[in-house]
Amino acid sequence: xxxxxxxxxxxxxxxxxxxxxxxxxxxxxxxxxxxxxxxxxxxxxxxxxxxxxxxxxxxxxxxxxxxxxxxxxxxxxxxxxxxxxxxxxxxxxxxxxxxxxxxxxxxxxxxxxxxx
Amino acid sequence: xxxxxxxxxxxxxxxxxxxxxxxxxxxxxxxxxxxxxxxxxxxxxxxxxxxxxxxxxxxxxxxxxxxxxxxxxxxxxxxxxxxxxxxxxxxxxxxxxxxxxxxxxxxxxxxxxxxxx
Numbered sequence: 001x002x003x004x005x006x007x008x009x010x011x012x013x014x015x016x017x018x019x020x021x022x023x024x025x026x027x028x029x030x031x032x033x034x035x036x037x038x039x040x041x042x043x044x045x046x047x048x049x050x051x052x053x054x055x056x057x058x059x060x061x062x063x064x065x066x067x068x069x070x071x072x073x074x075x076x077x078x079x080x081x082x083x084x085x086x087x088x089x090x091x092x093x094x095x096x097x098x099x100x101x102x103x104x105x106x107x108x109x110x111x112x113x114x115x116x
Numbered sequence: 117x118x119x120x121x122x123x124x125x126x127x128x129x130x131x132x133x134x135x136x137x138x139x140x141x142x143x144x145x146x147x148x149x150x151x152x153x154x155x156x157x158x159x160x161x162x163x164x165x166x167x168x169x170x171x172x173x174x175x176x177x178x179x180x181x182x183x184x185x186x187x188x189x190x191x192x193x194x195x196x197x198x199x200x201x202x203x204x205x206x207x208x209x210x211x212x213x214x215x216x217x218x219x220x221x222x223x224x225x226x227x228x229x230x231x232x233x
Binding site for chain 1: 149
């Protein structure tokens with residue numbers, strides 16, 4: 001079955017420093033991969049997605065992620081953190097489960113704190 | 117673009133009661149999804165509609181849960197004989213898709229928070 005592991009439940013950075021949120025996935029098929037962000041009391045919003053095109057994917061608000069098949073990773077990065085980036089981030093894999101059913105599987109989330 | 121809306125935003129009920137939630141997707145979107153999110157976890161997929169047809173159901177969707185999208189527009193999720201373990205945030209999302217649903221960009225609503233006492 002497909003699965004996704006977010007390696008850090010909490011990440012704290014200082015404003016202006018780089019952000020790295022780590023995600024590893026498992027899938028028997030060529031997956032689709034997404035990063036969503038959830039701000040407090042707001043709906044989930046798509047940051048970026050990979051669907052078998054370019055392996056380096058650029059998203060909104062300066063975020064990007066690189067699909068590395070050999071490492072089964074899809075880490076999210078941003079060169080310089082902003083206070084408004086503080087939120088919960090979810091890595092998501094989409095594909096076929098062993099049952100043949102299609103599904104999106106969300107990771108358990110990484111809470112990003114940005115210190116002034 | 118008015119976004120995905122959900123009603124109610126909060127629901128408190130007693131164990132054993134039935135509850136129904138409504139989701140209004142973005143108007144031109146043909147696909148609609150329901151998820152459940154518990155505290156500290158990511159959303160878990162429950163079910164998916166393409167137009168009025170329910171195409172996928174998770175094993176999480178027990179017999180007490182039923183979802184409908186009768187005219188391919190809004191959708192309802194009903195939980196019968198609620199249990200304390202049903203307490204969660206129920207999220208709805210929609211997308212405009214022509215190929216496999218797992219490649220769609222999904223737009224999420226704000227959710228309905230259910231508390232079962």
